[in-house]
Amino acid sequence: MHDGIATLPFLMGEKVAVITNVPAEICSECGASFMKTYVVGNIETLLDRIEEIQSEVSVIYYKAA
Numbered sequence: 047m048h049d050g051i052a053t054l055p056f057l058m059g060e061k062v063a064v065i066t067n068v069p070a071e072i073c074s075e076c077g078a079s080f081m082k083t084y085v086v087g088n089i090e091t092l093l094d095r096i097e098e099i100q101s102e103v104s105v106i107y108y109k110a111a
């Protein structure tokens with residue numbers, strides 16, 4: 047695993063949020079990415095905000111709080 051930046055999709059019912067620039071651990075072998083634990087709270091806040099948006103697909107640039 048090494049540090050990197052990931053673009054991660056999140057499904058919320060019928061809506062999809064794609065969050066880019068997420069600090070992540072990237073698997074050196076298969077390239078799978080896992081968001082770092084310290085960003086989870088921020089992501090949840092972002093997703094809460096997105097739930098109020100009407101569009102079905104949202105792309106959000108992650109910024110550290």
Ligand SMILES: [Zn+2]
Pocket residue numbers: 073074075076077078
């Ligand atoms: Zn892997």
